[in-house]
Amino acid sequence: MKRTLMALAAVVTLTVTGCGGGDDNPLQSGTGGGAGGGSASSGAGGGSAPAGAIKVGAADFPESQLLAQLYAGALKAKGVNASATDPIGAREAYLTALKDGSIQVMPEYTGSLLTYLDKSATAKDPDQVYAALKTKLPANQVVLDKSAAEDKNSMVVSKKTADKYQLKSIADLAKHQNDITVAAPPEFKGREQGLVGLKSAYGFTPKSFRPLKSSAVVQALKNGQADAANIFSTDPAIAENNFVVLDDPKKLFGSDNIVPLVAKANESQVSAALNAVQAKLTTQNLSEMLKQVTVDKKDPDKVAEDFLKQQGLA
Structure with a gap:
């Protein structure tokens, strides 16, 4: 099985399409940013787990590694011989590792995994997406409870802009489109989960579009060069x-x-x-933990340990 993962590491270079944003999400990139993975690696720990042991996989981005530590820590607190692996890489690699027994658990994202398994999937409501996902999984895999926490594309404005136009929803933003400059990764311009979809769903076409990368999007919104921005929902910058x-x-x-x-x-x-962990996870507390990892540079295992203790899970 180690040979399988090493072979994948040599050939898989696709990014994870997690959290609705792929490699546009700096919190999911191998450079330390949220739902894209880097290239695959042979980090599943070397072959299948010993009898009774549980290996929790992680993709090659900080949020996945943090979640893997949360899951492994919760299992260990219940007496399970569990450990988090080194980052494995792209979805193709870690799904293969789960299939061949190199890992037994993997943190995933409902909508992104559903779309990966079924390119024609149309469900968008959380419960509908979750139900549809369960029908598309291989027979030897299951998903446990979904958490309230999400990491997905979102439209974000400054508090000043929200107050100025009394904005609560994207529909409200559309009413002021002639005054709105949007900052987002370049790919946002041509994507359905981007300007294309904003026009068809909300009739929203901004006055101007600023194509920027990662932290530059946040800075543009922060310094007033943009009125709205595409930022992922667990980004600590929010x-x-x-x-x-x-x-x-x-x-x-x-x-x-x-x-x-x-x-x-x-x-x-x-x-x-793991369902006990899921019940405690929210977008807000995941974002707070992610800040400790990506901004404060704390070790993910320490951040996970602290959270589990605070929630009475360790």
């Missing part, structure tokens, strides 16, 4: 800058709740502990 996330009533950006993907043979061994 809370740090008191930005306002606009509601998306038409579900343009879909649903991407965090969910454990588990080898069915290990479901009974891990479900109680």
